[in-house]
Amino acid sequence: AATKLASAEKLMYFCTDQLGLEQDFEQKQMPDGKLPVDGFLLCVDVSRGMNRNFDEQLKFVSNLYNQLAKTKKPVVVVLTKCDEGVERYIRDAHAFALGKKNLQVVETSARSNVNVDLAFGTLVQLVDKSRGKAKIIPYFEALKQQSQQIAAAKDKYEWLVSRIVKSHHEAWPNVSRKMQPAPEFQDYVYLEGTPKAKKLFLQHVQRLKQEHIERRRKAYLALLPQALDALVPDLDEIDHLSRAKAEKLLEAKPDFLKWFVVLEETPWDATSHVDDVDNERIPFDLLETPAAEQLYEAHLEKLRNERKRAEMRRAFRENLESSPFVTPGKPWEEARSFIMNEDFYLWLEEPVYMDIYGKHQKQLIDKAKEDFQELLLEYSELFYELELDAKPSKEKMGVIQEVLGEEQRFKALQKLQAERDALVLKHIHFVYHPTKETCPSCAACVDARVEQLLGSRSARPAERQHRNPPAEPNVDRINLVILGKDGLARELANEIRALCTNDDKYVVEGKMYELALRPIEGNVRLPVNAFQTPTFQPHGCLCLYNSKESLSYVVESVEKSREAAAGRRDGHAAQLPLALVLVNKRGEGGGETLQSLIQQGQQIAGKLQCVFLDPASAGIGYGRNVNEKQIGQVLKGLLDAKRGLGPAPGCAPGLRDAAEAADLRVVMCLMCGD
8 A cells, every 4th residue: 555666676567478578578667766656456356266255355355445545545446357257246346335435446357458448547537637537337338349349440450461461371470560550450459469360360361271272172173074074985984883993994094194183192182282273183082072972973974864865866766767657848846746755855855856857857858859850760751742942831740740649759759849840840951951960960970970080180280270260259159039920930930940950050151150049029128028138149130020910010129129229328239130021821922912011021121221031022932931041141141240241340241142142122231221
């Protein structure tokens, strides 16, 4: 209870933790070895002590207080260890203080750093009356505030650590020096101490390491299926092996070290391999983990499923080949119910069995066409009575179909009537014009094979250059629009296709071109009947008519098409080369009606600025009255216009030549106005 202390060269402040380490801490000695005492903190331990009677302790405190009271110095009772305090002890201590005049009690916990500053602040206020009176807060309320303050400081400190520490290789001494100036670090250390700050740092580093290991693990596991596919793709090799034998088999593979690495130490995540980012090979001991075992089982299951699907594909093909209900040209919707069963639906996806069915249909159709071609050759006498232009009338086509109708090879193409009719026309054309282009054997034609063999022989550079001049761009294809009403366009398109090879090629001046036809018989304002589409850029148009109504349709359609092209500012479509053709059947070559149609056609040709062709007036009376020579001349004119050749820019002389060959007057050329 002394108020004046004297102890020369003694430390003013010390802590038992500093004993023996005094030189490591800041030292403050008493001035002149003397120290006046201005007040007292009377500490009372309210925890449950071993072999200690609190009542006796309280008596000692009471006696001590009586001694302190005689000094007339301020006294504050401090209840310590309230974090382990006994409620009765705390009540008794408060009761003791209430019995004294103006004796204040502060509940504290040094371990939790709760109300420690408040205890000293309360005493300072009693010593210096000029200071504001301190508000004494009960322990649990102060503890709540302290916890909130610590939580906020912890969040800020963890944010600081996460911003500075990006690698799990960072060390505490280096990082703590970096964080020293930051208020987030200072506040947390003040509240919780350096050891806890270091502990949070170590937790963050460990978390970074685990995240790094997990990323590597995921990368290895993602690579494992590829490794298994490369090393053991055969189910028979591993289907009945144990895991241990399967691993031995993997090690024996030549490419094993390309995918795996065998480490001297295990587990892999505790070795330096985890930080070797340039080495992406899978640690072999990873195969012992549950995740890798699941991937191995998944690999086995995938191989088994692939085998099952292959068996189902094979069974599906066999079912198609043996089914009498699958005939050439039969749509899948009609054949489905006869082919599919539950296993096919279970193991095969729709695109798979649709693809198999499509390929099978192609084989059936190709075989049926070959058989039908043989049938036509067997009935060659049917085609002897045709005239030299080899274009049968509808009556003759009816006779041919009637004779062949009972043959199974004819019936096999009953769902492909258009293709069957085209084969008949091609056969007729071959009979009267036997060339390699019209040969039913296509690429297997002897003439074509001989040319290929001669063309493949070694040639001198000059010969090769002369024989194979540089190919001209964009002249290997002719796109032709055929405009007509009431079946005119479709029938002429079929006749032209009959003159083509099996792969839709047409010979113009000894050179083969791909011929694309677009027959149009409807409203050209509709996209389906437009002259031009994203995949079809026309080079010319044949306009067919055989009556006033069909001529009006041609005029209206051409004008609509030109209006649409002008709206799109498409100069090519607006100046598309046209040829107006009058078509009529045999026996309709005279009379006022025919002459009237010719005159009207000539007038319309002048209006549309196009070529007018009247094959009938030249005595070419047959079918629809457009023969192979005229078609070839028209295509030559379109090809020249496409190349930009001729007497005038853009002129189509082939159209004019075609008219002159038919002994007709040319009304006007579309491009040059001749």
